[in-house]
Amino acid sequence: MSQSPETLLTGLRATPPLVQCITNYVAMNIAANVMLAAGASPAMVSDVEEAEEFAGIAGAVTVNIGTLSPPFVAGMHAAIRGARGAGRPWVLDPVACQATAYRRAVVQALVAEGPTIIRGNASEILSLAGEASRGQGVDGRDPVAAAEEGARRLARSSGAVVAVTGEVDYVTDGERAVRIGGGSPFMPMNTALGCSLTCLCGAYAAVAEDAFDAAVAGLAHFAVAGAKADEGASGPGSFAPRFLDALAAVTPADLSRGAIYDAAVPA
Ligand SMILES: Nc1ncnc2c1ncn2[C@@H]1O[C@H](COP(=O)(O)OP(=O)(O)OP(=O)(O)O)[C@@H](O)[C@H]1O
Numbered sequence: 001m002s003q004s005p006e007t008l009l010t011g012l013r014a015t016p017p018l019v020q021c022i023t024n025y026v027a028m029n030i031a032a033n034v035m036l037a038a039g040a041s042p043a044m045v046s047d048v049e050e051a052e053e054f055a056g057i058a059g060a061v062t063v064n065i066g067t068l069s070p071p072f073v074a075g076m077h078a079a080i081r082g083a084r085g086a087g088r089p090w091v092l093d094p095v096a097c098q099a100t101a102y103r104r105a106v107v108q109a110l111v112a113e114g115p116t117i118i119r120g121n122a123s124e125i126l127s128l129a130g131e132a133s134r135g136q137g138v139d140g141r142d143p144v145a146a147a148e149e150g151a152r153r154l155a156r157s158s159g160a161v162v163a164v165t166g167e168v169d170y171v172t173d174g175e176r177a178v179r180i181g182g183g184s185p186f187m188p189m190n191t192a193l194g195c196s197l198t199c200l201c202g203a204y205a206a207v208a209e210d211a212f213d214a215a216v217a218g219l220a221h222f223a224v225a226g227a228k229a230d231e232g233a234s235g236p237g238s239f240a241p242r243f244l245d246a247l248a249a250v251t252p253a254d255l256s257r258g259a260i261y262d263a264a265v266p267a
């Protein structure tokens with residue numbers, strides 16, 4: 001039976017999961033604050049010397065290729081080994097994976113390691129699905145709707161739940177699919193909120209029985225908090241602290257009232 005976002009947020013707050021977040025230099029502080037506000041316990045532990053061991057005590061691992069370098073890549077593979085060895089979920093954020101040959105090669109090797117969830121913007125998911133994308137840097141430049149079919153194919157080929165974010169988000173495991181509305185136009189004007197959401201999906205995956213439910217809950221938490229923070233914000237700057245407050249203030253019942261729509265998956 002599926003677990004609702006309401007049930008999962010209650011579980012998250014009751015026992016904050018320790019999440020090993022391997023993320024980029026831009027996101028590290030923002031994502032850690034987002035995790036604490038939402039109710040999770042982040043640890044930005046990435047060096048190859050300790051990443052595998054740490055993954056053995058974490059509830060989940062998240063891997064983000066935003067500021068890529070060989071030491072990061074070594075730490076990522078070590079952490080994934082640790083997560084797999086401990087039977088824990090891990091989440092991939094393929095930041096700007098279309099941009100360079102190095103990123104394309106690194107991300108392909110990571111997808112081959114079997115992520116539990118892949119969370120990216122539409123340009124990144126289109127590229128991972130082998131389709132043309134308008135993406136250049138880290139920002140999404142394609143509509144989510146254009147990436148839905150590719151997301152389903154990617155989910156089926158990789159075995160991951162795929163979450164595509166933008167104005168209206170889309171989550172699929174290749175069989176089931178939902179769209180999630182809400183959020184705020186100020187969100188893409190704040191760097192690293194997508195990276196932070198990837199970490200939060202790891203937190204939900206640590207407490208959920210099912211990765212699809214985990215991804216839906218993570219995205220719903222952001223959508224509801226984003227809409228709440230948008231009220232009274234006059235620009236991206238005043239939105240940022242309101243968003244942290246809203247992540248903490250959102251109640252489990254608020255998530256049930258968030259806009260989650262079933263989306264039919266064509267056969
Ligand atoms: N136009 C929009 N309106 C409402 N919410 C949005 C909009 N664009 C993005 N979001 C929300 O912002 C959050 C981050 O998604 P986004 O697609 O911007 O990630 P991203 O491009 O990977 O970001 P980054 O790489 O900067 O971390 C998600 O919760 C998404 O729903």
Ligand SMILES: Cc1ncsc1CCO
Pocket residue numbers: 024026027066067095138191192195
């Ligand atoms: C701006 C930026 N550059 C590399 S990673 C990152 C954070 C958003 O993905």
Ligand SMILES: [Mg+2]
Pocket residue numbers: 095096120121138194195
């Ligand atoms: Mg991103």
